[in-house]
Amino acid sequence: FPVDKIRNFCIIAHIDHGKSTLADRLLEMTGAIAKTEKNRQVLDKLQVERERGITVKAQTASLFYSHDGQEYLLNLIDTPGHVDFSYEVSRSLSACQGVLLIVDANQGIQAQTVANFYLAFEAQLTIIPVINKIDLKNADPEQVESQIEKTFDIPREECVRISAKLGTNVETVLRAVVERIPPPAGSVGDPFKALVFDSNFDHYRGVVANIAVFGGQVKKGDKIVSAYLCKTYEVNELGLLRPEEHPTQKLFAGQVGYIVAGMKDVKEAQIGDTLYHHEQPVEALPGFTPAKPMVFAGMYPVDQSEYPALRSAIERLTLNDSSVTVQRDSSLALGAGWRLGFLGLLHMEVFNQRLEQEYNASVVVTAPTVPFKAVLSSAKLIKGRRAVQKNMVYIDDQRVMMKYLFPLNEIVVDFYDVLKSMSSGYASFDYENAGYQAADLRKMDILLNGQPVEELTTIVHRDRAYSSGKAMCERLKESIPRQMFEIAIQAAIGSKVIARETIKAYRKNVLAKCYGGDITRKMKLLKKQAEGKKKMRRIGNVDVPKDAFISVLKRK
Numbered sequence: 001f002p003v004d005k006i007r008n009f010c011i012i013a014h015i016d017h018g019k020s021t022l023a024d025r026l027l028e029m030t031g032a033i034a035k036t037e038k039n040r041q042v043l044d045k046l047q048v049e050r051e052r053g054i055t056v057k058a059q060t061a062s063l064f065y066s067h068d069g070q071e072y073l074l075n076l077i078d079t080p081g082h083v084d085f086s087y088e089v090s091r092s093l094s095a096c097q098g099v100l101l102i103v104d105a106n107q108g109i110q111a112q113t114v115a116n117f118y119l120a121f122e123a124q125l126t127i128i129p130v131i132n133k134i135d136l137k138n139a140d141p142e143q144v145e146s147q148i149e150k151t152f153d154i155p156r157e158e159c160v161r162i163s164a165k166l167g168t169n170v171e172t173v174l175r176a177v178v179e180r181i182p183p184p185a186g187s188v189g190d191p192f193k194a195l196v197f198d199s200n201f202d203h204y205r206g207v208v209a210n211i212a213v214f215g216g217q218v219k220k221g222d223k224i225v226s227a228y229l230c231k232t233y234e235v236n237e238l239g240l241l242r243p244e245e246h247p248t249q250k251l252f253a254g255q256v257g258y259i260v261a262g263m264k265d266v267k268e269a270q271i272g273d274t275l276y277h278h279e280q281p282v283e284a285l286p287g288f289t290p291a292k293p294m295v296f297a298g299m300y301p302v303d304q305s306e307y308p309a310l311r312s313a314i315e316r317l318t319l320n321d322s323s324v325t326v327q328r329d330s331s332l333a334l335g336a337g338w339r340l341g342f343l344g345l346l347h348m349e350v351f352n353q354r355l356e357q358e359y360n361a362s363v364v365v366t367a368p369t370v371p372f373k374a375v376l377s378s379a380k381l382i383k384g385r386r387a388v389q390k391n392m393v394y395i396d397d398q399r400v401m402m403k404y405l406f407p408l409n410e411i412v413v414d415f416y417d418v419l420k421s422m423s424s425g426y427a428s429f430d431y432e433n434a435g436y437q438a439a440d441l442r443k444m445d446i447l448l449n450g451q452p453v454e455e456l457t458t459i460v461h462r463d464r465a466y467s468s469g470k471a472m473c474e475r476l477k478e479s480i481p482r483q484m485f486e487i488a489i490q491a492a493i494g495s496k497v498i499a500r501e502t503i504k505a506y507r508k509n510v511l512a513k514c515y516g517g518d519i520t521r522k523m524k525l526l527k528k529q530a531e532g533k534k535k536m537r538r539i540g541n542v543d544v545p546k547d548a549f550i551s552v553l554k555r556k
């Protein structure tokens with residue numbers, strides 16, 4: 001395919017505005033998939049995507065389209081809408097020259113519409129606004145066009161009105177892609193140079209990398225080098241994604257496809273890496289700015305014997321989801337594990353679900369926390385309000401966009417749910433990192449009979465210390481069995497106790513049931529009791545079952 005007959009574009013939008021439905025229609029119209037009721041959201045391949053009805057992974061599909069007697073190759077990338085997966089969007093944009101920005105004709109511009117518009121705008125891509133769901137009774141495309149003009153400074157004449165569900169006017173979208181989006185730069189005559197913008201691990205073939213070819217060409221048997229590790233590989237297989245893998249002889253400048261080159265370790269073919277021909281080194285592409293994790297949680301195997309299997313599962317899944325950060329960690333209570341960083345709570349849940357569904361792993365996930373920086377000085381004395389309004393812009397006479405500065409800790413847990421229910425589902429929400437700020441935080445210890453329990457130490461805001469200390473003490477009380485002596489469970493800040501629960505003493509005489517003198521029976525019972533104790537961790541003089549830590553640390 002000549003480069004000038006190639007178009008690479010992404011579909012971006014706020015969640016549920018209809019990206020995946022439009023992708024289905026485009027695939028059908030270009031003959032990539034059959035037109036049947038069964039073909040719904042075909043690009044949402046993962047089990048978690050089908051179960052939740054959301055896209056979490058960007059997916060690529062190459063389409064062939066005839067326009068004015070010319071054949072075009074269109075590479076479409078369907079991206080997720082939820083804020084937690086915006087790293088997928090920004091990486092996908094690097095393989096494109098244009099985007100379809102979908103806006104629901106009923107809901108109008110929402111938080112992710114704005115965030116995604118800016119990602120595309122900063123990447124200097126051609127933006128085609130598409131107003132979807134015009135079949136809905138309450139659709140108001142006029143109004144949405146005004147919003148687009150006002151918020152993004154795009155003339156209303158450039159908007160395409162469609163119903164992705166019914167297929168109305170979708171042909172116009174394809175024409176706009178061909179006519180408005182420029183072909184990729186680069187030429188087949190240049191040295192081979194490709195960007196790895198996504199990867200996944202295949203059990204048999206090793207790393208399967210999704211690449212955008214920026215220059216030259218590559219074929220089976222070629223020796224290529226990964227700029228990241230400077231290692232040479234032989235190309236075993238390559239091809240287009242339509243959306244299934246479709247092997248071809250070569251990939252050319254401007255094309256998007258996949259490549260398998262015998263990379264057996266997940267550390268090879270890192271996302272953002274540059275591939276080149278071994279005899280023609282090129283300057284590496286800038287790659288991607290690493291994602292900044294916002295929410296951290298511990299992950300531990302349910303059983304320590306599963307540690308190696310879980311490690312390999314986490315490594316393979318993070319190859320496919322490079323926005324997750326992984327650090328080794330260990331906890332006295334839960335054993336060896338990891339501390340993982342995620343872009344948000346939904347991201348954390350989806351990652352966990354994928355580990356279980358795609359890798360059969362069972363894990364204990366601890367309650368999420370956000371990063372803090374401690375400054376050991378009196379600057380903590382600075383008191384601030386928990387949320388500060390920054391600005392407010394009217395998108396039209398019914399919608400307003402407000403910017404606040406929030407402590408991340410206040411929004412990670414349930415802010416989104418509360419906002420949605422308060423606004424009857426109308427409000428939408430997006431966030432970006434605003435850096436660290438001084439806050440009135442305290443280190444809270446949990447004590448058992450005066451002994452601190454290291455793994456339960458948390459950082460809390462002073463205003464929340466009492467309620468969170470009380471909740472932890474209550475949960476511990478429920479899960480520690482009575483022992484021969486009284487147990488005081490306390491939450492303390494420094495030397496000041498802020499909450500307390502007491503477990504009454506109780507004498508559990510396992511021998512009470514054996515009257516008579518059967519010594520072997522007695523021994524058996526004593527042994528059983530000792531084994532039960534092994535599963536406990538002794539803190540001071542108190543035996544704490546492993547489950548108690550899990551119930552306090554684990555997410556509710």
Ligand code: GTP
Nearest residue numbers: 015016017018019020021054055081133163164165
């Ligand atoms: P995420 O990938 O999760 O961000 O969602 P999405 O943007 O891909 O949205 P999706 O295509 O899953 O569509 C969301 C819902 O809107 C589905 O129930 C679709 O059936 C519906 N929908 C999509 N397009 C139209 C349309 O043109 N008209 C109507 N009435 N409904 C539509």
